[in-house]
Amino acid sequence: MKKTKWLPVPEPEDWNHDPEALREFLAERGLSHAAAGKLIGVHVRTMQKWTGGESLMRYSDWLALVHRSFGVGQ
Numbered sequence: 001m002k003k004t005k006w007l008p009v010p011e012p013e014d015w016n017h018d019p020e021a022l023r024e025f026l027a028e029r030g031l032s033h034a035a036a037g038k039l040i041g042v043h044v045r046t047m048q049k050w051t052g053g054e055s056l057m058r059y060s061d062w063l064a065l066v067h068r069s070f071g072v073g074q
Helices: 019-029 033-040 044-052 059-070
Strands: none
Touching: 019 044, 019 059, 033 044, 033 059
């Protein structure tokens, strides 16, 4: 697996809800809002709200997105 700053995922108490980091992650992984949402089972609009800072992404969703985008546990 390619070395990345995204893995390992930080512990919940060390994680923040930074929309910029989410946008950077999606760009680096080549994921659209729709593709990312499909990976974790949320609507494209939810992804847009998270990346726009309109609502906060839950840690569990972030964890799932990172792991599934790298194929961890699949």
